[in-house]
Amino acid sequence: MTDRRMPNFRLERTGRAGRSARRWADQSEPATTMTTQAVIVGPVVRAAVSRPVAAVVLLLLSASFGTAAAQLPTKVPRVGYLNPGAPSDPLSQRRLGAFRQGLRDLGYVEGQNIAIESRWAEGQYDRYPALAADLVRSKVDVIVAMSGAATQAAQQATGTIPIVMSLVNDPVGSGLVASLARPGGNVTGLTIMSPDLVGKHLQLLKEMVPKVSRIALLRHPDNPASAAQLREAEAAAQALGVRLQTLEVRGP
Secondary structure, eight states: OOOOOOOOOOOEEOSOOOEEEEEEOOTTSOTTTOOOEEEEEEEEOOGGGHHHHHHHHHHHHHHHHTSOTTSOOSSOOEEEEEESSOTTOHHHHHHHHHHHHHHHHTTOOBTTTBEEEEEEOTTOGGGHHHHHHHHHHTTOSEEEEOSHHHHHHHHHHOSSSOEEEEEESOTTTTTSOSOSSOOOTTEEEEEOOOTTHHHHHHHHHHHHSTTOOEEEEEEOTTSTTHHHHHHHHHHHHHHHTOEEEEEEOOOO
16 A cells, blocks of 8 residues: 555444353352452453444545445455454454454455455463564554454554554543544544443442452453553442452463
């Protein structure tokens, strides 16, 4: 591509963050040692989120190649796909499948008029910088980043290749974009904007298990949105009169 300046696209928010996965520890322990515990994990986002990402990708490619999305460019566009999961992970494959279907719905079929370069972090955030750099060296035309950490790594690897983010909680607070209305730079895409839902998770747990006194929160400290989620959880725990135990998880 000769000109990779970003069109002035507005960030879009998904309507819901998905359902929460919850599990509770054994409630039979004596109260003198540990009362009821609850563990919450982040929202599980549906694979359908990847379909609107495909539309954003094609808008960027159309602007970059100077051709309408329905027309075939002389050069086959190459899309870098940076995913936190593993090729064998069913959820990751469903997301990639939804992305491919979104491209097909808009007239682009992998192997015919578009190419997808997939890179998998396999649950290891420290692999993101090398994977993002590899996509840049491969000279892809646009990068799809499936998480806040993936987006951050891609942004640090290139300031010219357009980046379409997805499954990002707080792109403004994380410093990925200037604002939702005018992202600026080379990053655009979708955000689930769900840090405030962490407080709601705690409230629901308290309603379901009224005697709960300690709640464990699993968080990845390298996730750009983790700090905002932790603040929301701490405020909610204080208001509910429960003790919050934070556990850092850096791998599967």
